[in-house]
Amino acid sequence: MPVKSLAARKNDLSNPVKQLEILNNGIFKSGELPYFKDKVASTPTSELKPKKLEILQLNLGYMCNQTCSHCHVDAGPDRKEIMTVETMEQCLEVIRKTGAHTLDLTGGAPEMNPNFRWFVEEASKAGIQDFIVRSNLTIIRANKKYFDLPEFFKKHNVHVISSLPFYKREKTDRQRGKGVFDKSIEALKMLNSVGYGREGSNLKLDLVYNPSGAFLPTNQEALEKDFKKALKEDFDIDFNQLFAITNLPISRFLEYLIASENYEDYMYALVEAFNPSAVENVMCTNTLSVSWDGWLYDCDFNQMLGLKVASKVTHIKDYNEEVLQNRDIIISQHCYGCTAGAGSSCQGSVT
């Protein structure tokens, strides 16, 4: 697995334009596979338009303590892009007046933003119904200063969503780095011990599964059952839901697909698994993604591809929910990742 981000390695694929070139050409340009927009046009939905905004997702920065081989953010310790207090204040203004019921903080490791705690405290005052922090788990064990994160999350009634690619050490460590599995287990135990994920507790702890390779996730419920059984029996760990998320062919996962000569097969698999009913509920129809520097995107993936919203309003400082509501959603061939099988979103399956 890579030890540095594409950006630090000055890899061609760190440039979103290069990634889009790959996604728009090759087997799609030759007509071997249909473009996503044509595929969507053939469904009852016919085109992607925003519905009511439900989820505001903020990326607090690309810095992370891990360098996962599948990361679509190209995050890592070497990334210096971090949301400033000024942008955070602009976000807080929006959080106080938005109609969205869910606030979703992500990264990188959002906890590594030096103003993370202040921001969570301020944001939690806005009375958002569901306040999510996407924590990679190992950050809780990375440094003494993070050991009290479970207590901090509890204090602000944060809904923790954490990635754990598999309930066995080998596959987890291969995707996310040596030692990640053991640290993740320790962190899950810490979350459980303050009440997260335990029966009868209101503190929600969900896990995210994503395949550790060039294949699609299987049925979310079946996986959840396997995860729950294994984690309970082996480690006495409890959690609420498992979200099965498809890896989208961008950034470091795209690099892996190309290097392992799996790119074409993977795109075929995604297109073959295209599910018209997943199109109705893809997350770009109810989500807005805000980058560390305040720009607005239809989703986190479009953010990483540099595809800003097609609206008069493109920055959080000019935020206007009504104006944004009338935009067209920007799509490309990576979108097949969200419509495959049971569909995929930051909230798991969509059908």
Add this chain to the structure above:
Amino acid sequence: MSKTYYDPADLRKFGNITEWNEELGKKFFDYYNQVFEAGALSAREKSLIALAVSHVVQCPYCIDAYTKDGLQRGIEKEEMMEAVHVGAAIKGGATLVHGVQMMNKYDKLSM
């Protein structure tokens, strides 16, 4: 023409066999899909059986397909290899059990 008999890219064209005989092709794929639905056996068990049989019939397409299917289902490599050994044991056994026929014939022909 390609210089090898097997091209991995041909696997995704499997469905094209229907183009030259729609009725039989469709019947086959309907049957195939139904076979792999969960029934008295789980879909996971069926996947492992398919993997073992794929090795016994030495079908490279099937091996690719059911290795990937197993990965998707969270089947672990130890389970996959054990399934392959089950196939190998039956195939080896099938060879060896004919040894009895050989012994019978030998005895019959010998004074």
